[in-house]
Amino acid sequence: MHNMRTILAMGACYFLFAILLNSVGTVILQAINTFGVSKAQAASLEGFKDIPIAIVSFLVATFIPRIGYKIALLGGLSLVTIMCLVTPLVGNFWALKALFAAVGCAFAIVKVSVYALIGQVTDSTKSHSSLLNTIEGIFMVGVLSGYWVFSAFLSEDISSNNWLNVYYLLAGFSVVTLFLVWFAKIEKSTSTTPSSNSASGDFIAMLRLTYQPLVLVFIISAFLYVLIEQGVGTWLPTFNNQVLNLPVDVSVQLSSIFAASLALGRLAAGQILKKVDWYIFLNVCLFGMAILVLLTLPMTKNIPQNAVTSVFNAPLAAYLMPLIGLLMAPIYPVINSIMLSSLEKHRHAAMTGLIVVFSALGGTTGSLITGFVFEYMSGQHAFYMSLVPMGVIVVTLFLFKKRAQQVACSSAV
Incomplete structure:
Protein backbone atom coordinates (compact mmCIF):
# COMPACT_ATOMS: atom_id res chain seq x y z
CA MET A 1 0.00 0.00 0.00
CA HIS A 2 2.84 2.41 0.80
CA ASN A 3 4.16 1.81 -2.72
CA MET A 4 0.81 2.90 -4.13
CA ARG A 5 1.04 6.18 -2.21
CA THR A 6 4.53 6.74 -3.59
CA ILE A 7 3.43 5.92 -7.15
CA LEU A 8 0.44 8.26 -6.81
CA ALA A 9 2.74 11.04 -5.59
CA MET A 10 5.14 10.51 -8.51
CA GLY A 11 2.29 10.50 -11.02
CA ALA A 12 0.84 13.72 -9.56
CA CYS A 13 4.27 15.40 -9.78
CA TYR A 14 4.66 14.46 -13.43
CA PHE A 15 1.09 15.50 -14.29
CA LEU A 16 1.60 18.94 -12.72
CA PHE A 17 4.93 19.59 -14.44
CA ALA A 18 3.61 18.36 -17.78
CA ILE A 19 1.00 21.15 -17.65
CA LEU A 20 3.51 23.80 -16.54
CA LEU A 21 6.36 22.90 -18.89
CA ASN A 22 4.27 22.46 -22.01
CA SER A 23 2.21 25.61 -21.44
CA VAL A 24 5.10 27.65 -22.87
CA GLY A 25 3.52 27.80 -26.35
CA THR A 26 0.25 29.14 -24.94
CA VAL A 27 2.08 31.57 -22.66
CA ILE A 28 4.17 32.88 -25.58
CA LEU A 29 0.98 33.66 -27.51
CA GLN A 30 -0.57 35.37 -24.49
CA ALA A 31 2.61 37.30 -23.68
CA ILE A 32 2.62 38.73 -27.21
CA ASN A 33 -1.05 39.73 -26.94
CA THR A 34 -1.16 40.83 -23.29
CA PHE A 35 2.22 42.43 -22.66
CA GLY A 36 3.00 43.58 -26.20
CA VAL A 37 6.41 41.86 -26.35
CA SER A 38 7.90 40.88 -29.70
CA LYS A 39 7.94 37.28 -30.88
CA ALA A 40 11.71 37.23 -30.46
CA GLN A 41 11.39 38.37 -26.84
CA ALA A 42 8.61 35.88 -26.14
CA ALA A 43 10.78 33.07 -27.52
CA SER A 44 13.22 33.63 -24.63
CA LEU A 45 10.70 31.92 -22.32
CA GLU A 46 11.83 28.59 -23.78
CA GLY A 47 15.37 29.33 -22.65
CA PHE A 48 14.25 30.31 -19.16
CA LYS A 49 12.60 26.88 -18.98
CA ASP A 50 15.16 24.61 -20.63
CA ILE A 51 18.52 25.98 -19.51
CA PRO A 52 17.74 25.54 -15.78
CA ILE A 53 16.61 21.96 -16.50
CA ALA A 54 19.97 21.19 -18.12
CA ILE A 55 22.11 22.89 -15.48
CA VAL A 56 20.23 21.83 -12.35
CA SER A 57 19.69 18.20 -13.39
CA PHE A 58 23.45 17.80 -13.77
CA LEU A 59 24.36 19.64 -10.56
CA VAL A 60 21.86 17.91 -8.26
CA ALA A 61 22.05 14.35 -9.59
CA THR A 62 24.64 13.26 -7.01
CA PHE A 63 23.41 15.55 -4.25
CA ILE A 64 19.73 14.57 -4.03
CA PRO A 65 20.29 11.05 -2.59
CA ARG A 66 22.20 12.63 0.31
CA ILE A 67 19.35 14.93 1.38
CA GLY A 68 16.58 12.47 0.55
CA TYR A 69 14.09 12.28 -2.30
CA LYS A 70 11.12 13.40 -0.20
CA ILE A 71 12.84 16.61 0.91
CA ALA A 72 13.96 17.27 -2.68
CA LEU A 73 10.43 16.80 -4.06
CA LEU A 74 8.88 18.95 -1.32
CA GLY A 75 11.42 21.68 -2.02
CA GLY A 76 10.76 21.69 -5.76
CA LEU A 77 6.98 21.69 -5.30
CA SER A 78 7.16 24.49 -2.71
CA LEU A 79 9.13 26.65 -5.14
CA VAL A 80 6.55 26.09 -7.88
CA THR A 81 3.63 26.79 -5.53
CA ILE A 82 5.13 30.13 -4.47
CA MET A 83 5.85 31.20 -8.07
CA CYS A 84 2.35 30.20 -9.25
CA LEU A 85 0.89 32.46 -6.55
CA VAL A 86 3.27 35.35 -7.24
CA THR A 87 2.97 35.39 -11.07
CA PRO A 88 -0.68 36.59 -11.35
CA LEU A 89 -0.10 39.12 -8.55
CA VAL A 90 2.88 40.70 -10.34
CA GLY A 91 1.32 40.27 -13.77
CA ASN A 92 4.21 41.19 -16.09
CA PHE A 93 6.54 39.48 -18.56
CA TRP A 94 9.41 39.26 -16.09
CA ALA A 95 7.19 37.30 -13.73
CA LEU A 96 6.63 34.74 -16.48
CA LYS A 97 10.39 34.46 -17.02
CA ALA A 98 10.94 33.88 -13.30
CA LEU A 99 8.10 31.35 -13.24
CA PHE A 100 9.55 29.24 -16.06
CA ALA A 101 13.04 29.42 -14.55
CA ALA A 102 11.61 28.12 -11.26
CA VAL A 103 9.62 25.41 -13.05
CA GLY A 104 12.75 24.32 -14.94
CA CYS A 105 14.80 24.09 -11.73
CA ALA A 106 12.05 22.22 -9.90
CA PHE A 107 11.43 19.77 -12.76
CA ALA A 108 15.13 18.87 -12.86
CA ILE A 109 14.87 17.91 -9.18
CA VAL A 110 11.60 16.06 -9.70
CA LYS A 111 12.84 14.08 -12.71
CA VAL A 112 16.02 12.91 -10.96
CA SER A 113 14.03 11.97 -7.84
CA VAL A 114 11.22 10.17 -9.67
CA TYR A 115 13.58 8.11 -11.83
CA ALA A 116 15.46 7.04 -8.69
CA LEU A 117 12.23 6.26 -6.79
CA ILE A 118 10.97 4.03 -9.58
CA GLY A 119 13.92 1.76 -8.79
CA GLN A 120 12.92 1.75 -5.10
CA VAL A 121 9.31 0.66 -5.62
CA THR A 122 9.95 -1.99 -8.29
CA ASP A 123 11.70 -5.34 -7.94
CA SER A 124 12.27 -6.48 -11.52
CA THR A 125 13.27 -5.15 -14.93
CA LYS A 126 9.76 -5.80 -16.25
CA SER A 127 8.01 -3.94 -13.41
CA HIS A 128 10.52 -1.08 -13.68
CA SER A 129 9.86 -0.67 -17.40
CA SER A 130 6.10 -0.92 -16.85
CA LEU A 131 6.05 1.76 -14.13
CA LEU A 132 8.37 4.08 -16.06
CA ASN A 133 6.11 3.89 -19.10
CA THR A 134 3.06 4.52 -16.90
CA ILE A 135 4.66 7.63 -15.37
CA GLU A 136 5.66 8.91 -18.81
CA GLY A 137 2.12 8.17 -20.01
CA ILE A 138 0.74 10.28 -17.16
CA PHE A 139 3.07 13.06 -18.34
CA MET A 140 1.51 12.96 -21.82
CA VAL A 141 -1.99 13.08 -20.29
CA GLY A 142 -0.85 16.18 -18.41
CA VAL A 143 0.41 17.74 -21.65
CA LEU A 144 -2.95 17.18 -23.32
CA SER A 145 -4.86 18.44 -20.29
CA GLY A 146 -2.75 21.58 -20.09
CA TYR A 147 -3.99 22.97 -23.40
CA TRP A 148 -7.62 22.71 -22.25
CA VAL A 149 -6.91 23.98 -18.73
CA PHE A 150 -5.29 27.15 -20.10
CA SER A 151 -7.90 27.65 -22.83
CA ALA A 152 -10.62 27.71 -20.14
CA PHE A 153 -9.06 30.89 -18.73
CA LEU A 154 -8.67 32.68 -22.08
CA SER A 155 -11.10 35.40 -23.11
CA GLU A 156 -11.94 37.32 -26.28
CA ASP A 157 -10.23 40.38 -24.80
CA ILE A 158 -6.68 39.45 -25.78
CA SER A 159 -5.18 42.41 -23.90
CA SER A 160 -6.61 41.26 -20.55
CA ASN A 161 -4.28 39.49 -18.15
CA ASN A 162 -7.09 37.62 -16.40
CA TRP A 163 -5.77 34.43 -17.99
CA LEU A 164 -2.97 34.54 -15.39
CA ASN A 165 -5.56 33.35 -12.85
CA VAL A 166 -4.90 29.84 -14.18
CA TYR A 167 -1.82 29.85 -11.97
CA TYR A 168 -3.98 30.03 -8.83
CA LEU A 169 -5.55 26.74 -9.95
CA LEU A 170 -2.12 25.24 -10.62
CA ALA A 171 -0.88 26.47 -7.25
CA GLY A 172 -3.80 24.62 -5.66
CA PHE A 173 -2.91 21.43 -7.51
CA SER A 174 0.71 21.87 -6.46
CA VAL A 175 -0.39 22.05 -2.81
CA VAL A 176 -2.38 18.81 -3.24
CA THR A 177 0.72 17.20 -4.75
CA LEU A 178 2.78 18.44 -1.80
CA PHE A 179 0.46 16.60 0.59
CA LEU A 180 0.63 13.43 -1.54
CA VAL A 181 4.43 13.53 -1.37
CA TRP A 182 4.37 14.32 2.36
CA PHE A 183 2.25 11.27 3.19
CA ALA A 184 4.02 8.94 0.73
CA LYS A 185 6.40 6.34 2.11
CA ILE A 186 9.59 7.61 0.45
CA GLU A 187 12.76 6.17 1.92
CA LYS A 188 16.10 7.93 1.89
CA SER A 189 18.69 6.22 -0.29
CA THR A 190 21.02 3.99 1.71
CA SER A 191 23.60 3.62 -1.05
CA THR A 192 26.84 5.48 -0.60
CA THR A 193 28.32 7.55 -3.38
CA PRO A 194 31.97 6.84 -4.15
CA SER A 195 34.30 9.79 -4.17
Missing part, protein backbone atom coordinates in the same frame (compact mmCIF):
# COMPACT_ATOMS: atom_id res chain seq x y z
CA SER A 196 34.94 9.21 -7.84
CA ASN A 197 31.28 10.00 -8.46
CA SER A 198 31.64 13.62 -7.37
CA ALA A 199 30.08 16.40 -9.42
CA SER A 200 33.43 17.16 -11.05
CA GLY A 201 34.00 13.48 -11.78
CA ASP A 202 30.57 13.13 -13.40
CA PHE A 203 31.20 16.22 -15.51
CA ILE A 204 34.56 14.90 -16.75
CA ALA A 205 33.03 11.51 -17.53
CA MET A 206 30.28 13.21 -19.49
CA LEU A 207 32.75 15.30 -21.50
CA ARG A 208 34.88 12.27 -22.30
CA LEU A 209 31.91 10.61 -23.95
CA THR A 210 31.73 13.39 -26.56
CA TYR A 211 35.08 12.28 -27.95
CA GLN A 212 33.43 9.13 -29.28
CA PRO A 213 32.23 9.55 -32.90
CA LEU A 214 29.03 7.60 -32.20
CA VAL A 215 28.13 9.88 -29.29
CA LEU A 216 28.93 13.02 -31.27
CA VAL A 217 26.66 11.98 -34.14
CA PHE A 218 23.93 11.07 -31.66
CA ILE A 219 24.19 14.46 -29.94
CA ILE A 220 23.75 16.25 -33.26
CA SER A 221 20.72 14.06 -34.12
CA ALA A 222 19.07 14.57 -30.73
CA PHE A 223 19.77 18.32 -30.77
CA LEU A 224 18.20 18.75 -34.21
CA TYR A 225 15.18 16.61 -33.36
CA VAL A 226 14.32 18.61 -30.24
CA LEU A 227 14.96 21.80 -32.23
CA ILE A 228 12.18 20.77 -34.64
CA GLU A 229 9.79 19.49 -31.95
CA GLN A 230 10.03 22.57 -29.75
CA GLY A 231 10.08 24.96 -32.69
CA VAL A 232 6.80 23.55 -33.99
CA GLY A 233 5.16 22.71 -30.66
CA THR A 234 5.95 25.99 -28.93
CA TRP A 235 4.85 28.23 -31.79
CA LEU A 236 1.83 26.25 -32.98
CA PRO A 237 -0.70 28.26 -30.89
CA THR A 238 0.72 31.52 -32.27
CA PHE A 239 0.72 30.07 -35.80
CA ASN A 240 -2.95 29.10 -35.46
CA ASN A 241 -3.86 32.54 -34.11
CA GLN A 242 -1.85 34.85 -36.36
CA VAL A 243 -1.55 32.83 -39.59
CA LEU A 244 -4.80 30.86 -39.61
CA ASN A 245 -6.79 33.70 -37.96
CA LEU A 246 -8.27 31.48 -35.24
CA PRO A 247 -9.50 32.78 -31.88
CA VAL A 248 -7.00 32.42 -29.05
CA ASP A 249 -8.90 29.67 -27.22
CA VAL A 250 -9.45 27.64 -30.40
CA SER A 251 -5.77 28.10 -31.35
CA VAL A 252 -4.69 26.59 -28.04
CA GLN A 253 -7.24 23.77 -28.13
CA LEU A 254 -6.22 22.69 -31.64
CA SER A 255 -2.59 22.68 -30.57
CA SER A 256 -3.46 19.76 -28.28
CA ILE A 257 -3.64 17.62 -31.44
CA PHE A 258 0.16 17.92 -31.60
CA ALA A 259 0.58 16.46 -28.11
CA ALA A 260 -1.97 13.72 -28.85
CA SER A 261 -0.12 12.89 -32.08
CA LEU A 262 3.19 12.57 -30.21
CA ALA A 263 1.62 10.20 -27.68
CA LEU A 264 -0.14 8.09 -30.32
CA GLY A 265 2.95 8.04 -32.55
CA ARG A 266 5.15 6.64 -29.77
CA LEU A 267 2.62 3.99 -28.82
CA ALA A 268 2.23 2.88 -32.44
CA ALA A 269 5.98 2.92 -33.06
CA GLY A 270 6.51 0.47 -30.20
CA GLN A 271 4.53 -2.11 -32.16
CA ILE A 272 5.80 -1.21 -35.65
CA LEU A 273 9.46 -1.43 -34.61
CA LYS A 274 8.96 -5.07 -33.63
CA LYS A 275 8.68 -5.86 -37.33
CA VAL A 276 10.44 -3.00 -39.17
CA ASP A 277 14.11 -1.96 -39.09
CA TRP A 278 14.53 1.25 -37.08
CA TYR A 279 16.67 2.99 -39.72
CA ILE A 280 14.15 2.44 -42.52
CA PHE A 281 11.26 3.41 -40.27
CA LEU A 282 12.83 6.69 -39.10
CA ASN A 283 13.69 7.72 -42.65
CA VAL A 284 10.09 7.09 -43.70
CA CYS A 285 8.98 9.28 -40.79
CA LEU A 286 11.36 12.09 -41.79
CA PHE A 287 10.25 12.08 -45.42
CA GLY A 288 6.62 11.97 -44.28
CA MET A 289 7.24 15.03 -42.09
CA ALA A 290 8.72 16.94 -45.02
CA ILE A 291 5.82 16.01 -47.30
CA LEU A 292 3.27 17.09 -44.68
CA VAL A 293 4.97 20.48 -44.29
CA LEU A 294 5.14 21.01 -48.06
CA LEU A 295 1.48 20.04 -48.51
CA THR A 296 0.03 21.93 -45.53
CA LEU A 297 1.77 25.31 -45.55
CA PRO A 298 0.49 26.37 -49.02
CA MET A 299 -3.04 25.89 -47.61
CA THR A 300 -2.35 28.63 -45.05
CA LYS A 301 -2.03 31.39 -47.64
CA ASN A 302 -4.83 33.93 -48.02
CA ILE A 303 -7.14 32.28 -45.51
CA PRO A 304 -10.29 34.42 -45.14
CA GLN A 305 -10.98 35.83 -41.71
CA ASN A 306 -14.17 33.89 -41.18
CA ALA A 307 -15.89 33.80 -37.81
CA VAL A 308 -14.37 30.59 -36.47
CA THR A 309 -16.11 29.88 -33.18
CA SER A 310 -14.95 26.38 -32.28
CA VAL A 311 -12.56 23.59 -33.22
CA PHE A 312 -15.25 22.14 -35.49
CA ASN A 313 -15.25 24.90 -38.13
CA ALA A 314 -11.50 25.58 -38.28
CA PRO A 315 -9.71 25.31 -41.67
CA LEU A 316 -8.19 21.98 -42.71
CA ALA A 317 -4.61 23.25 -42.25
CA ALA A 318 -5.25 23.66 -38.51
CA TYR A 319 -5.78 19.90 -38.26
CA LEU A 320 -3.04 18.81 -40.65
CA MET A 321 -0.04 20.72 -39.25
CA PRO A 322 -0.22 19.23 -35.72
CA LEU A 323 -0.21 15.73 -37.25
CA ILE A 324 3.51 16.18 -37.86
CA GLY A 325 3.81 14.97 -34.25
CA LEU A 326 2.58 11.53 -35.32
CA LEU A 327 5.59 11.18 -37.65
CA MET A 328 8.28 12.79 -35.50
CA ALA A 329 7.26 10.97 -32.31
CA PRO A 330 9.36 7.78 -32.77
CA ILE A 331 12.65 9.51 -33.66
CA TYR A 332 13.81 10.67 -30.23
CA PRO A 333 13.04 7.52 -28.20
CA VAL A 334 14.58 5.27 -30.85
CA ILE A 335 17.91 7.08 -31.15
CA ASN A 336 18.11 7.31 -27.34
CA SER A 337 17.55 3.56 -27.07
CA ILE A 338 20.11 2.73 -29.77
CA MET A 339 22.66 5.05 -28.15
CA LEU A 340 22.25 3.74 -24.61
CA SER A 341 22.28 0.10 -25.70
CA SER A 342 25.59 0.74 -27.47
CA LEU A 343 27.28 1.83 -24.22
CA GLU A 344 28.35 -0.05 -21.12
CA LYS A 345 25.84 0.30 -18.27
CA HIS A 346 28.25 2.29 -16.09
CA ARG A 347 28.26 5.03 -18.73
CA HIS A 348 24.47 5.39 -18.92
CA ALA A 349 24.33 8.09 -16.23
CA ALA A 350 26.85 10.29 -18.02
CA MET A 351 25.07 9.68 -21.33
CA THR A 352 21.74 10.62 -19.74
CA GLY A 353 23.35 13.88 -18.63
CA LEU A 354 24.36 14.63 -22.23
CA ILE A 355 20.85 13.78 -23.46
CA VAL A 356 19.28 16.21 -20.98
CA VAL A 357 21.76 19.01 -21.71
CA PHE A 358 21.61 18.88 -25.50
CA SER A 359 17.86 18.30 -25.54
CA ALA A 360 17.42 21.47 -23.50
CA LEU A 361 19.78 23.40 -25.76
CA GLY A 362 18.01 22.08 -28.87
CA GLY A 363 14.61 23.09 -27.50
CA THR A 364 15.76 26.61 -26.69
CA THR A 365 17.51 27.04 -30.05
CA GLY A 366 14.47 25.78 -31.98
CA SER A 367 12.11 28.15 -30.21
CA LEU A 368 14.42 31.15 -30.66
CA ILE A 369 15.03 30.51 -34.37
CA THR A 370 11.32 29.96 -35.04
CA GLY A 371 10.46 33.10 -33.07
CA PHE A 372 12.94 35.28 -34.96
CA VAL A 373 11.84 34.01 -38.39
CA PHE A 374 8.18 34.36 -37.37
CA GLU A 375 8.86 37.95 -36.26
CA TYR A 376 10.86 39.20 -39.23
CA MET A 377 9.53 37.07 -42.12
CA SER A 378 6.31 35.09 -41.58
CA GLY A 379 4.82 32.11 -39.82
CA GLN A 380 4.97 30.10 -43.04
CA HIS A 381 8.70 30.81 -43.42
CA ALA A 382 9.24 29.83 -39.78
CA PHE A 383 7.69 26.39 -40.29
CA TYR A 384 9.32 25.91 -43.71
CA MET A 385 12.65 26.30 -41.88
CA SER A 386 12.01 22.94 -40.17
CA LEU A 387 12.85 21.27 -43.49
CA VAL A 388 16.53 22.16 -43.01
CA PRO A 389 17.12 20.19 -39.78
CA MET A 390 15.00 17.35 -41.20
CA GLY A 391 17.45 17.04 -44.10
CA VAL A 392 20.45 17.15 -41.76
CA ILE A 393 18.94 14.42 -39.56
CA VAL A 394 18.68 12.14 -42.61
CA VAL A 395 22.47 12.48 -42.96
CA THR A 396 23.22 12.08 -39.25
CA LEU A 397 21.00 8.98 -39.03
CA PHE A 398 23.03 7.37 -41.82
CA LEU A 399 26.27 8.13 -39.95
CA PHE A 400 24.67 7.05 -36.67
CA LYS A 401 23.70 3.66 -38.11
CA LYS A 402 27.21 3.07 -39.48
CA ARG A 403 28.89 3.98 -36.18
CA ALA A 404 26.42 1.88 -34.16
CA GLN A 405 27.15 -1.14 -36.35
CA GLN A 406 30.90 -0.62 -35.93
CA VAL A 407 30.56 -0.42 -32.14
CA ALA A 408 28.39 -3.57 -32.12
CA CYS A 409 30.94 -5.46 -34.21
CA SER A 410 33.87 -4.38 -32.01
CA SER A 411 31.95 -5.36 -28.86
CA ALA A 412 31.22 -8.79 -30.28
CA VAL A 413 34.90 -9.48 -31.03
